[in-house]
Amino acid sequence: MSQADALKNGPLETYNRRYSQRGLLNRYADGRRQYFVYRQMTMAGLSALIGLLTFPLVGLLVFLVAFFGDMLDTVYLARATPIGENGRFRQVQVISGITAAIQALSLAFLAWSPSVFMHSADHLHQAHATPLFTVGILIGAAINATVILPYNVPAGITRLAVYGLTPLVAITLESIIETGGGMDEVQLFQIAGLGVLYFSVFFFVSFIVGRYNRSRKNTLAMALQHKQLAQINAKLQAQQLQSQRLALVAENANDSVFLMDEKGRISWVNEAFTRITGYRYDEAIGKMPGALLNGDDTDMAVVRALEKGRATGKPFRLEICNRRKDGQLLWLETNQVPMLRDDGTVETIIAVERDVTAAKQYEQQLKDARIAAEEGARVKSEFLATMSHEIRTPMNGVIGMAQMLERTQLDEEQKLYADTILGSARTLLSLINDVLDLSKMDAGEVILSEVDFDLPACFQQTLQLFEPQAQEKGITLDLNIAPDVPRIINGDDRRLRQVLLNLVGNAVKFTDTGGVGVAVTTSRVGDRLRLRFSVTDTGIGIAKEKQDQIFERFSQADAAITRRFGGTGLGLTISRLLCEAMGGEIDVTSDPGKGSCFSVHLRMQPATGANLAEVAASAQQAGRSLEGMRILVAEDNRINRLLVEKYLQDEPVTLEFAVDGAEALEKTPDFAPDVILMDMSMPVMNGLDATRNIREMDIRQPVIAALTANAFDSDREACLKAGMDDFLSKPINRDDLLAVLRKHCPAEGRSAAV
Structure with missing residues (x-):
């Protein structure tokens, strides 16, 4: 037997089962059933004695009455018990009290019967012995009722009441019969004797009940002590077992x-x-x-x-x-x-x-690998920055001079050559921009610049860039903006344009018949806006098994596409990364030969109104004249200086050039420029150091705009931190250059004499 079973079946649990009200009633019923035969034998002997002393039929009648009362009580108890936890305890207790009363009355009839049947003329000489016979039987029955009283209190009290009242009733009836209701001295002595007997029975009952209660308390105390000892023993055994197990664990x-x-x-x-x-x-x-x-x-x-x-x-x-x-x-x-x-x-x-030596060594290896990876990322970043500068610098000259060439008088063949140079240069520039964008996103350097902007204008201006290409291919280019789309929203319009350029550019490139449609809708999610736009085309489409691959870098749906249409396969990768950076997503549905639909979901915000005045001011500045503006160009590349000069040769401005930062620093006080176009990377002194030194001069401070081939967001931040006011990345577009100059020129212009 387990410790748990021993505790479950221990003395306390046994005590609870035996001494609970149900347990006592069940034990009472068991006793009544167990001694039924012995009781009948006793009553049969007493009935036979009564029959011998009176009449045989009287003895038989008395036995039958006593037997019937006892059998009724015993049979009911046998059928109603044992009583479980869900048994009808109260009902059984009440009914058993009634059957106990019936059994007690039948026994009282047996005890009283000699007094009834011995008053005939034939038995008058025996009548004086009947009260003693009756009291003897009733005292024995009362003693038995007292012993079983704690087991079934209602039944015990009922029996004692019946046995106690029987001689009193007998004396009373006898006095009524013999004297007409009065009592003689003998009957009064009999009643006095009954009082003494009742008093003795009361003390006997009290003694028996008190002894029972003391025995019950002692039994409970022993059970509790035994249980406590059993629990302590079980705990000690468990501790000993645990100690043995711990010792085995420690050793092995x-x-x-x-x-x-x-x-x-x-x-x-x-x-x-x-x-x-x-x-x-x-x-x-x-x-x-x-x-x-x-x-x-x-x-x-x-x-x-x-x-x-x-x-x-x-x-x-x-x-x-x-x-x-x-x-x-x-x-x-x-x-x-x-x-x-x-x-x-x-x-x-x-x-x-x-x-943990191996873990420490592995940790050190990881640390070394991380340092190596960070060093590799730093070298990669420096390499890309250097390559960006070195490639963009000559590209600036190629694209700029090609643009200037287009503005001259050219015949058809010369115009074809110029267009080819410009188109190839722009393709190469797009490739450089894609690689740089991807590198920045891999390094987590995408910085969002969220401002209020005109949403319809953003889409309209972007699509206008593709109208010549669409007209040349004979396809339509439609824009559908839902009526409830707000005009001004807050977000990064530059990144939005970049995603839209990639998607519309691909759609136009891969569509030969039909057209391209752009649909724009917005919805509110709490205090934010959800911008959704789709780009749908009727082009070549994408096979279903290839749709998950097109967002991977340097990947296109088919190698033949690269040969036919060109491209690096980075546009969709960059678009996906930009959408994720803006808290959105991009997905595609397509059928080969029927076209594709790219859907973009972005999280935006309602317009804050913070830069609406700036937007309006920019619109006013677009028509300003540059007359009288003094411009200092700090650029170490001769071709780039020539390009800026050509860009501004038709504008009423005064130009001055410096070949490095130190020369720009030297010329600034005397030339007093309104705007300085400052290259970042120059010999002797770079543009950042030159800007810091100029900002420390006690002069009228000019506007300083970065003019650099370093195109990273970190470069933009470095320029602004050094004290620059604007940022132009190479290759420089003439329109962008003029927009920056007009943005910073005085409203009424500046005379050359200032």
Whole structure:
């Protein structure tokens, strides 16, 4: 039997089952059934005696009445018990009280019958003995009722009441019959004797009930004590079993386990301690762990933390660098738990140490790999920045001069050559921009500039760029903006244009018949706007199994597409990354030969009104004249200086050039420029240093606009931080250059004499 079963079937549970009201009633019923035959034998003997003293039929009648009353009580109890937890206890208790009354009345009839039947003329000489006979039987029955009273109180009280009232009723009836209601001296003495008898029975009942209660309390106390002892024993056995198991675990654990006394000396070690540290049991006992394991590489701050942790008497964990017996480096993760005495002092310290040398080495490898990766990313970033500058600088000259060439008088063949140069240069520039954008996104350097902007104008201006190409191919280019779309919203319009350019550019490129449609809708989600636009075309379409691949870098749906239409396969990758950066997503549905639909969902905000005045001012500045503006161009590349000169040769401005930052710094006080176009990368002094120095001069401060081939967002931030006011990336577009100059020119112009 398990400990749980022993507790479940222990003395307390047995006590509860036996001495509960249900348990007592069940025991009462068992006793009534068990002694039924003995009771009938007794009543049969008494009935036979009554029959011999009176008449045989009287004895038979008396027995039948007594038998019927006892059988009724016993049969009911046999059928109604045992009573379970859900049994009708109260009902059985009440009915058993009634059957007990019937049984008591039948026995009382047996006891009283001689007094009834011996008053005939034939038995007058025996009548004086009948009261003693009756009282004797009733006293015996009362004693039995007293003994079983605690088991069924209602039945016991009922029986005692019937047995006590029977002689009183008999004396009363006798007095009525003999004297007409009065009592003689004999009857009065009989009543007095009954009072003494009742008094004696009362004390007897009290004695029996008190003894029963004392016995019950003693039994309960013994049961509780036994249960407490059983629980203590079970706890001790469990602790002993746990100690045995812990000892087995400690001895066979893979981790080093050792015990130390209150002074920190080793008192026991397991086999893993020897395997990990190299020290045998006899070499470790009595030694301080630090004396065995500390080496030149051990951090003394960690050693002090160990000592402090042991002194506090609280569990602690830390890592420490040790040395094995053979001198090899050993990193240990130690968990130490002090065991305290009753007075709170340390008795034993349990130390569990795990060899984490491999993990530490792996951690160092990861750290080295991370440093190498960061260095690689830095080198990559520097390389891309350098390549961007070195490629954009000559590209600036190529594109700029090609644009200037287009403005001259050319014949058809010359115009074809100029268009070819410009188209190829722009294709190469687009490739450079895509690679740089992808590099910035991989490095997490995408910076969103959220401003209020005109949403319909953003889409209209972007689509206008593709109208010549669409007209040339004979396809339609439609824009459908829902009526409820707000005109001004807040977001990064530059990134939105970039996504739209990629999607519409692809749609126009891959569509030969039919057309391209752009649909724009918005919806509100709480206090934010959700912008949705779709670009639908009737082009070549995309196979279903290829649709997941088109957003991967350098990937197109078919290698033949690259040969036929060109492209790097980066446009959709960049669009997906930009959508994710703006808290949105992009997806595609397509059928080969029927066309494609790219859907974009972006999170925007309602217009804040913060820069609406700036937008209006920009519109006013677009028509301003540059007359009298003084411009200093700090540029080390001769071609770029020539290009700026050509761009502005028809404008009423005064130009001055500097070949490096130091020369720009020198010319600024005397020339007093309104605007300085400052290259970032120049010999002698770069543009950032030159800008900082100019900002420290006590002069009328000019507007300084960065004119650089460094196109990263970080470069833009560096320029603004140095004190520049605007940013132009190479290759420079003439329209962009004029827009920046008009943006910063005085409203009424500036005379050359200023």
